[in-house]
Amino acid sequence: xxxxxxxxxxxxxxxxxxxxxxxxxxxxxxxxxxxxxxxxxxxxxxxxxxxxxxxxxxxxxxxxx
Amino acid sequence: xxxxxxxxxxxxxxxxxxxxxxxxxxxxxxxxxxxxxxxxxxxxxxxxxxxxxxxxxxxxxxxxxxxxxxxxxxxxxxxxxxxxxxxxxxxxxxxxxxxxxxxxxxxxxxxxxxxxxxxxxxxxxxxxxxxxxxxxxxxxxxxxxxxxxxxxxxxxxxxxxxxxxxxxxxxxxxxxxxxxxxxxxxxxxxxxxxxxxxxxxxxxxxxxxxxxxxxxxxxxxxxxxxxxxxxxxxxxxxxxxxxxxxxxxxxxxxxxxxxxxxxxxxxxxxxxxxxxxxxxxxxxxxxxxxxxxxxxxxxxxxxxxxxxxxxxxxxxxxxxxxxxxxxxxxxxxxxxxxxxxxxxxxxxxxxxxxxxxxxxxxxxx
Numbered sequence: 029x030x031x032x033x034x035x036x037x038x039x040x041x042x043x044x045x046x047x048x049x050x051x052x053x054x055x056x057x058x059x060x061x062x063x064x065x066x067x068x069x070x071x072x073x074x075x076x077x078x079x080x081x082x083x084x085x086x087x088x089x090x091x092x093x
Numbered sequence: 094x095x096x097x098x099x100x101x102x103x104x105x106x107x108x109x110x111x112x113x114x115x116x117x118x119x120x121x122x123x124x125x126x127x128x129x130x131x132x133x134x135x136x137x138x139x140x141x142x143x144x145x146x147x148x149x150x151x152x153x154x155x156x157x158x159x160x161x162x163x164x165x166x167x168x169x170x171x172x173x174x175x176x177x178x179x180x181x182x183x184x185x186x187x188x189x190x191x192x193x194x195x196x197x198x199x200x201x202x203x204x205x206x207x208x209x210x211x212x213x214x215x216x217x218x219x220x221x222x223x224x225x226x227x228x229x230x231x232x233x234x235x236x237x238x239x240x241x242x243x244x245x246x247x248x249x250x251x252x253x254x255x256x257x258x259x260x261x262x263x264x265x266x267x268x269x270x271x272x273x274x275x276x277x278x279x280x281x282x283x284x285x286x287x288x289x290x291x292x293x294x295x296x297x298x299x300x301x302x303x304x305x306x307x308x309x310x311x312x313x314x315x316x317x318x319x320x321x322x323x324x325x326x327x328x329x330x331x332x333x334x335x336x337x338x339x340x341x342x343x344x345x346x347x348x349x350x351x352x353x354x355x356x357x358x359x360x361x362x363x364x365x366x367x368x369x370x371x372x373x374x375x376x377x378x379x380x381x382x383x384x385x386x387x388x389x390x391x392x393x394x395x396x397x398x399x400x401x402x403x404x405x406x407x408x409x410x411x412x413x414x415x416x417x418x419x420x421x422x423x424x425x426x427x428x429x430x431x432x433x434x435x436x437x438x439x440x441x442x443x444x445x446x447x448x449x450x451x452x453x454x455x456x457x458x
Contacts (some may be wrong), residue, residue: 063319068329076288076298076339079246081318081325083195084281084304 121220121453122371128361128380131222136448139456140201140215140430143444144185150178156205158213158458162432163203166193167259173198184226184443189436192247196286196433202256211260217253217447218427219454220366220375223284225251225432226359226443231352234438235293247435248287251360251445253428255279255419258304266425269305272407277323278305280420280428282377284362287352295347299379299386300327300339301397303417305407315411324407326416328397330389338388338397343381345391357443358382366421366454367401375399375421427457 064077119135126134142149142161149161154172156165164173177198179186189198202214229249241247257267258279269278286298306313306323313324330337343350350358359382367375376398379386386395400414401421410416419426430447434440449456 063321065315065317065319068317073329073339076300077318077325077327079288080281080283080300080302080327081323084302084323084325 119450119453120370121368121450122365123363123450126222126363126378128222128363128385129383131361131448135450136222137451138446139221139449139454140217140447141444142185142446144180144442145182147178147180150180150199151203152178156203156213160203160214162199162201163214164199165203167197167200167204169193184441185432187432187434187440187442188438189241189247189434191243192241192245192433192436194431194433195245195247196250196252196435197431198434199432200259200429201431202259202429204260211262211266212256212429214429214458216256216427216429216457217449217454218457219421220364220449221454222448223251223253223362223364223430224359224444224446224448225285226357227251227285228354228357228441228443229287229352229434229438230354231287231293231350234287234435239288239435241435242437245436247433247438249285249434249438249440250283250287251285251362251430251432253280253282253284253430255281256427256429257425259429264308269404269407273307275307276305276407277307278303278404278419280304280417280426282362282364282420282428284379285360294349294352296340296342298339299341299395301377301417301420302327303410303419305410313407315408326411328417337393338395341379341381341386341388341395342391343386344384345387347387347391354439354441357441364420367399367418368421373401375401375418377417377420427455 064074068074123134151160151163152175154165166172174190177187177189187198202212202216204211205213234248239246239248258277260266263277264275267277267279269276281302281304283298283300288298303326304323306320308322311320311322311324313319316324317327317329318325328338361380363378365376367373376396379395387393388395399417401418402415404415405413
């Protein structure tokens with residue numbers, strides 16, 4: 029596996045805010061990225077997927093009493 | 094409490110249609126849809142808000158029926174602060190002081206306690222044409238790396254979610270028939286999201302999710318995302334016949350979009366349910382400032398299709414034409430429409446309109 033270029037690292041970092049910061053409070057554990065379809069490699073698409081999965085998953089585990 | 098705007102607009106448009114000699118009846122499948130003139134395809138406004146004042150918003154967080162919009166949060170106690178919501182001649186300015194949703198500040202339905210229906214307000218089923226006129230300071234949002242003033246991510250969003258999942262009783266209300274108790278199945282239609290697609294001056298996020306599973310115990314494979322709580326299929330082109338329409342631009346040429354508070358754009362989202370009128374083929378399609386939005390760098394239509402029919406078992410759903418058809422599934426599936434933004438991001442809304450062809454689609458209260 030080749031190393032990412034600086035530009036790619038910046039791109040991934042920018043996109044991964046979803047992954048590291050977007051998760052709802054109730055979903056503090058890191059999202060298991062390996063559960064995403066492995067054919068998807070675009071970091072922005074991965075981030076997009078992560079955000080929505082985290083929102084759905086996190087919200088469902090923080091039910092209103 | 095409810096605004097009379099919808100009725101006024103409905104009457105005006107109906108009169109206009111009749112004056113133009115438009116047929117009195119229309120098929121549920123629009124033959125030729127003009128986003129600048131939905132009435133010509135038989136659509137009539139069933140829900141509208143110009144936000145001229147706050148009377149259509151449940152500012153007191155009463156949870157009472159009859160409002161267009163509710164600020165009570167769905168998944169935690171509390172509500173979007175009333176001070177975040179400003180209405181007037183120019184419409185709504187929604188500036189969340191915090192983004193607990195996320196991106197879920199105002200919705201057309203509110204959760205309520207007690208027996209029976211677990212929500213009040215308005216939801217929609219069986220198709221619609223949803224429009225929002227909106228503006229915001231795009232460059233500022235990008236410069237902040239899509240982080241709001243509270244340090245949490247957020248961006249302007251106009252989307253819809255199954256009320257069956259939004260309610261706390263989702264394990265029952267969103268039950269996938271034939272599956273074990275608590276196995277849910279529901280739709281999320283992200284009509285517009287100004288989020289990071291890597292090319293924010295030309296594109297925006299627009300995805301539809303077919304979600305299913307048991308919260309905390311989902312075991313699936315072949316989906317776009319495979320748990321751990323839910324299994325989701327996004328309209329990417331990576332699975333089966335799924336179209337690559339999760340990121341859109343304004344037209345085939347993908348022009349630069351001016352995102353500032355003084356430039357309003359109209360985002361329109363057409364949802365046609367699959368039924369006998371169209372060989373059970375349902376679809377969504379998105380329009381931007383009167384043109385069809387395009388996918389795959391402008392090369393593809395924004396249309397994402399599905400075919401209604403017997404739902405396969407969850408393991409067979411990813412490669413099935415039934416993906417997203419839960420959107421149409423009567424009698425239970427229905428969606429609330431949602432507005433949201435990141436903290437400190439002023440989201441300007443001139444209007445929201447929901448259109449349906451009479452006899453095609455339902456409005457629930």
